[in-house]
Amino acid sequence: MIDEKPPIGVEEVAEATAILQKYKAGKAALDKRIVDNELWFRMGHWKNYQNPMMEGKPQPASGWLFNSIANKHADAMDNYPAPNVLPRAADDAQTAQVLSSILPVVLEQADYEQVYSDTWWRKLKQGTGVKGVFWDPEARGGVGEIAIRPMNLLMLYWEPGVADIQASPHFFSLSMENTKQLENRWPQLKGHSASVLDVPRFLHDGGLDTTEKSVVVDWYYKKPDKAGHTLLHYCKFCNGVVLYASENDPALAGRGFYDHGKYPFVFDPLFMEEDSPAGFGYIDVMKECQTAIDRMNHAMDENVLLASKQRYVLSDTAGVNEEELADLSRDIVHVAGRLGDESFRPLQTAGLQGNSLSYRNSRIEELKEISGNRDMTQGGTAGGVTAASAIAALQEAGSKLSRDMLKSAYRAFARECYLIIDLMRQFYDEERVFRVIGPAGGREFVPFSGAALRARPMGLMGGVELGSREPVFDIVVSAEKKSTFSRLSQNETAKECYQLGFFAPQNADAALAALEMMDFEGIEKVRQRVRQNGTLAQKLTAAQMQITQFREKLSGAEENLSTRALAKNLSGALRQLS
Template sequence: MEREVTGGQEVLTPRIGAEQVRQAAEVLRKYRLGKQSLDRRIIDNEQFWKLRHWEQMEKSGEGGNPQDVRPASGWLVNCILSKHADAMDSYPEPTVLPREPGDRKEAEVLTRVLPVILKNNRFKRAYSQAWWNKLKSGCAVYGVFWDGGKLHGLGDIDIRSMDVLNLFWEPGVQSIQESEHFFSTELTPNRRLEEQYPQLAGKLGRSGGQVSRYLYDDKVDTSEQSLVVDWYYHTVEQGRRVLQYCKFVGENVLYATENDPEMAGKGWYDHGQYPFVFDVLFPEEGTPCGYGYVDLCKSAQKQIDLMNQAILKNTLASATPRFFVRSDGAVNENEYADWTRPFVHTNGNLGADSIAPIRVPALDSVYVAVLQNKIAEMKETAGNRDVMGGGTAGGVTAATAIAALQEAGGKLSRNMIDDGYEAFAEVLTLCIELVRQFYDMPRQFRLLGKKGVEFASFDNRSLRPRALLMGGYRVPEFDLEVSAQNETPYKTMEYNQLALQLFQMGFFRSDMAEQALRCLELMEFKNKDALTEVIREGQKETKQRAWLTEALRRTVAMLDKVQGSHLAEALERELADTVGSGPAGGAERVQIRKSDAVAQQRARTQQAVRPR
């Protein structure tokens, strides 16, 4: 709000009014014009994904005769399905690491709280949708917001997968954080807007501003909808870059942080960044978006379907008998074409040239070979070889050889998924900043930990800036380590077999703890830190038990001297019985449990590959 003196009286006028909204709408129009090429490409890619690419080819003059058969093979779709399955098999799980020793407790709590926040947001669904968008159009966008209406007004984090068609930024920037303005738009029914904002009654007409839309199968009517714009921009307040926010429809301001005295100085979010994270598949220069597998393989898909069309036309022509008939041949054509009639009537003499079959040249095998080569080219280009889907080349039968081929062939997917983890880490960073800003009231979380289910209370007191003895403040900062949450039965079996091998080699024996720890320093596998901690705890307990046993022996010996008893002999017999009977019986029980576990794992693996 700004103060103005009118007629000797001080009047507060909003900083963001109709004039500022008109200027923002003009900026939005320029951004939309600069993004038209990207929007057209995304819409075209969506048609390829829906196997409607013949319609797109017809628009560009590549469709040929519309009466011909138009086969739409799914090689490109199969590539995207395979890549999406790889991404979901490697669903990420975060680990928060402290940057300073004093923040270890907060990092441990955040490591357990963040997965609960993600689960409450149904993030796996948003993650899946983002990967569909990323594979099809080359870019996925996550929106990380604070929704004050969640939890009955308490508020919580809201994570969504955004549609790139509804987002606009400054053309030519590589990162959206470099854009001067950022817009997120949404078409909303007028009735809903008037219910939520009564001041809009009578001010909303038919849809004015337009955004690019997909080619829906349904008829979508937007005549009674209005374009609601979320406008993000930055200002400088006391030398600090502040994120400002304005929501408007038409020329009507619904909310603006600069019009709110409490928010004008600190901005919409304390982290000061646009609350959007772009996850790019194949990056391009000069744009925060990239291109996807549809862009990479659509040319090969077109050529495959065109060759399929030509082969099918030749096949149909060869399989459908056709004949040359002389106009004076005097043959009843209807009876001749009807294969159910044994007699065909003629008039006059029937000559050899009265009717003759049309012969279609046989298709040479080289054309089928060209088609197969084009399919192989697409597989190689997309890294979607047969081995990734479980198939193998001729002669490869050994399980280790198949596993080696799959491991080598999966490097493209691993690289692609690793890039996605970087975007996931950015999403979690924004989540931590929102927790730091808004979690003022304690919240209850049901946490799954080493001790089972726990209920814990959590707020942002430990994340706030801390005063230093020498003056100033320190804000707790954290690093994020993202790993794959593997869910395949083969990975689980691999980890279980490793644990059994370590057990058989004596890694859990207390007398071999030092050797086991030195060996673990040279190894690398999942949950290595947890295993190291278990061995150290076992070593510590063994040392404590030995110290207590020795102390008990000294105490009993002193008691025997004083009272003349023979408790020391009884104690030694008891200790000997414990040491002698414990390991043997325990080893037998462990061997039985181990055999049962292996048998159960084999049964589970067999069930996993059986059709249901």
């Protein structure tokens, strides 16, 4: 019996490698910019200037650019996202509530905070942050779990000219791995250790030895099935050898690798570029200004060194002992013959001019303006501003660039959550238990499986089946972690509401009227508490009125009793007198 040729073999891998080489050629300029930007971030950009005249001279690299990027990253971490799942149909409300409680747990198990931080560094440096949302079948002892990883844009390739990676017919993700470890895991690799692919690499001070490493390619591609539906397939190969292919897997050949049919990567560009899913970052915008500042620093440092060192102009006929003149520890310098101003005089270097320092400071201010990293965003003040409310207003106005960046990151986070839900729908076959925080603040254990997310029959109508419906949700993202300034602002708002009597039950109607015109985070909880206070005040007033009426009735009854007793006593006395 002759074995059938698998759908993905050596020829298909060779074709994929040719496509990858074409994609690499179209991305070469972006790869070079990414490598250069990494040097700028590490303040090692002098390596890009191959000037022999600079060898042995000061090469100062000021950290203004780094400081701007570090502040943007701090803003991002102060506004760590939290998902909230909303249903589109009333029948899915319970599932949406459960998803809202377990999604943060899934993210925590995937170490998402570290992934979020690493991706933001790359977004600010390279201009694009990329996360990969995968299913790891080997996690949890073979049970499998969702994995989220920060991706290196330098190792990702797509069709040149597309603005969305989902429109690319192929997508490649490359990685460098140890060849011996790969051979131990996939024995078919033995004898194919010669690497056939080369990848761009960052410049390292100590160098990077790649002789014992091979390039592993994760190849994703879209292919229509017999019914015309687009399926996503996946192939992992190394050095021309297929390690795994979903089309070679009987269970996935007609279904696709992921049911959602999308490349499992989410791109989050900082500043968009036309016809490219990748953008450009702050380093690309600030590098020219930073170059001017560093060149001025170099010139000023050289000037200070020259001005601090005593130099002389000597004629060949001066007869001065140069060794003794250069030795500052000697008190006497011998001279042969007569010494005059024509043959010997000191050479004085002119000091720095005030306008040079002013120009350098103006370039520093220009860099701050370009990056939106003004002093007030870091807590500094200028112009005699000392009032807390004025500083808060300036910081709020100066943070609009950060808020704009965060909105794009939140949109990317929502797309990641949709991919997570799709992976739950496909792979959560067995029921899992998640430990979540309950409404009262206590711990609860919530069971969940993918059955709650899969299509459900809609029943019969007139003897006709209505088909099935798959639950669809909306993701709303909010900031989970607030900065210290945001918490102080919230606390000040709460104290002002208390001082104005908003929480006094008798002022509920007036407080609600004022709250209708106000807008701050958490205002709905405040309105709910004020309404409760107003309801409590009404109940208290009604109870007081009932108590007053009861007392009046009771006193009237006591008066009637005393009157009857007096009349009875009088009638008895009259009888005795008669």
